[in-house]
Amino acid sequence: MSAAPKEMNGAESVVRSLHAAGVDTCFANPGTSEMQFVDALDRTKLMHCVLGLFEGVVTGAADGYARMARKPAVTLLHLAPGFANAAANLHNAKKARVPMVNLVGDHALRHRKYDAPLSADVEGACAPFSDWVKSGEDAGSFARDAMEALRVAKGKPGRIATLVAPADIGWDEGGQMAPELDSEGPAPLDDTKLDEAVKMLEPGGNTAILVGNSVLEDPATLKLLQGIGEKTGATILAPTSSRRTERGQGRAPIPKIPYPINEAIACLAPYDRAILIETLPPVAFFAYPGKPSLLLPEDCAQVTLVGVDGDGQAAVAALADRVGATPGKGVSPALAARPQSGAITLENLGAALANALPEDAIVIDEAVSSGGATFPAGDMAKPNTWLALTGGSIGIGIPLSAGAAIACPDRPVITLQADGSAMYTIQGLWTQAREGSNVTTIILANRSYAILKTELHNVGAQPGQDALDMLNLDRPHLDFVAMAKGMGVPGRRVEDVADLMRAIEDAAKEPGPYLIEAML
């Protein structure tokens, strides 16, 4: 580590200023236009640099890191195509409202006007997947722009801030340290809305309290919600997918709105009053012929106590105070009996996981069509932190777990990974091996895009062979143990539920990554 020199280039000023403001982890897949950043990171030794062999690994890992570290990492990406490769997991991070700062290298300013092979509209490519985009203008103001990006990223809610970095302003001398800027705090609680919410909790109706984002991250807030429910009869519900939920024995379990459209509608049908806290009105994941887009009944009265820009934990505390509720006891469902030997099925998978998940695990949930079977395990298991796919863009599980493990090196990470989704960012296994992370990836191998078979049925079709060929992952079968081996991750295939549990328990105890291919 070295003090900031009097003379430095633009790239070094950005690295040093970000670090001075608390950013100490960089997820990178650099190319030529980022070489001055690679050089600056190398010379300053201020950040932990984590290489991904594909950009979707980089942003998925930065997301997992941010969810667990509660602060942004910086990513290093290469031009418009590199950003595009990163975008699907940025989409997920944007929907999760986590903070992230992206540095996207671009051609030198003077080179932009030519049609070089890698020329493209970088800012245009970044915009749909960022909350804020700016292109750096010169070496002297480059760090100030980076601090503005960080300010935006760390606001409430968290945001994706993308700073385009032309190569020449990175290598030009004249870089200046820039100070951290204050981020916007949460929007204040509105007393009128609090009154409305309190009124909705009076007898005379069925009330749902829909909570999201930071509300689910604090065990004490969840117990307080449980207390409000006990006191008023209201039902507490979480969105279908949440960025981070504290779960497990001794904590207050919060049911979620199901993914399947009919179940989602049925789940919300009973309510004529809804209080929303750090969440948006629930919407169908997709539209379907003859089904509504909005999931709450049309005549359901709604109040948003605080939106996603508010402090949901404070809002819950205020609401509890007004209704005189005290924290619930955090009674979780009883642990299901440990399954004995036999095939792994959607019926015994939840109980198996509930028994095998280690204490204090970070569970990464990209179970997709097996999610209905695996989700209940989180409430029955020992205390754990559950991270889900927030933006619907598959291919997040392996990278998210890599990043979570870097934020929390002392906690075991267990990834519940659908097989089809695993293939989008399978390269992330290498990063787990490079970093020696204690991540156990459980491939839930049903050898198909199983969820799409349901969806095909939902639009009224009966699949023939051509359709099945687009939904099945057979011919040939995927061998995840072999692929993991190819990336330095040991593993084994299990077909028996007792073997699955033993494999999870063994792997979580050992340092370093492991992969279990669980045949469903």
Place this chain on the structure above:
Amino acid sequence: MSAAPKEMNGAESVVRSLHAAGVDTCFANPGTSEMQFVDALDRTKLMHCVLGLFEGVVTGAADGYARMARKPAVTLLHLAPGFANAAANLHNAKKARVPMVNLVGDHALRHRKYDAPLSADVEGACAPFSDWVKSGEDAGSFARDAMEALRVAKGKPGRIATLVAPADIGWDEGGQMAPELDSEGPAPLDDTKLDEAVKMLEPGGNTAILVGNSVLEDPATLKLLQGIGEKTGATILAPTSSRRTERGQGRAPIPKIPYPINEAIACLAPYDRAILIETLPPVAFFAYPGKPSLLLPEDCAQVTLVGVDGDGQAAVAALADRVGATPGKGVSPALAARPQSGAITLENLGAALANALPEDAIVIDEAVSSGGATFPAGDMAKPNTWLALTGGSIGIGIPLSAGAAIACPDRPVITLQADGSAMYTIQGLWTQAREGSNVTTIILANRSYAILKTELHNVGAQPGQDALDMLNLDRPHLDFVAMAKGMGVPGRRVEDVADLMRAIEDAAKEPGPYLIEAML
């Protein structure tokens, strides 16, 4: 196969109209919003549907297909994140100016206004990587829009046309067949420019004829260029990377402008006159401190005989006619001696490939830092077709070869694949296995992003450990044979140059894909 029914939904009208206009291959990674297309493709059985397990495989394969079939395939992609996953290889295809029609599913029109998990600005995401974008409006006009996309794609030059497909206009009834529309032909040859070009070929200067795109695809045109060179003393040069070049014994070899900046400048330094045919003025791949962006000398006179929208083959014929040139004999460099046993090195790799490449091979060139060693093999080997990475976005080799093999099932495909680049779209091996394609992937394993080490040096840096960690693919080593096995592709690792040659010769004779990890 079935005749178009009187009543059909929007998706079926698009599939049937595209097929009637000659589109018979669909590369797909569908999701829920494309289920009506999956259903329509399934029921009509009009197209060969090829599944990719990641969207970058889909578009890279559609590019390889278009380069070899000389007509567009249609792709099926899923919302903004799915398009983004596809975008890097669309960038390459756009720079190659190949024709492609993308169908990108979106939420139903009525669902767009809600913040569903997968909601994003689809058209905004598509724009930077497409030449044309439109969103379908209703079932009745959907096929007309698809025909407009096809018209644009098949123009001169080829273009990337992206039609956004809201789910409801796919499933709504009222689909109407739409007729094929005439694409724009090439821009006419300008007599004044022809006069200028002829004048540039008169004695009294050093003239370069820079040729690209379709010029390189026709062996007769290449021989005519050789004849023009022999007659006038002009040097014929191709761009650093070209979409398709007919090469090998008995054909006219065309040297290319080197990638390294200093070599590129030196290559073009001798010329004071340049004639451009279906290519743009050559530009440095990247900008570097103190180096020019434009590669031709500042005082070099230039004429664009025809641009990328012109008919370069006709332009060459006209030029030959005016200068009285006849076709050259197509004298290729003599075949280098077959290397005997020993380690595989950049020194013997070219000769090894030249000897081992089978007749009529399609060679996919993503050799990157090994490209200087492998490129000369194409001129010495038996006649072959050489497809290169046109847009600089790595991760094209494996998908491009999958698509080329589908266009030309009777030709052996040999992929020269850098290891770092292979990891971006490694999933394409599965598609090769699914389709039983005769693709031999040669992983050129130097276990680093070797080209970036040079680039780091080019910006003046001396790498330390942190920098090397971002450029090396060690800790752990990648085992490509294991990864290939995991995707149903057999393979072996070779360390001896004689084994490499034998492995190529054996694999090309066998049906189905094979992977050779060549340790450099």
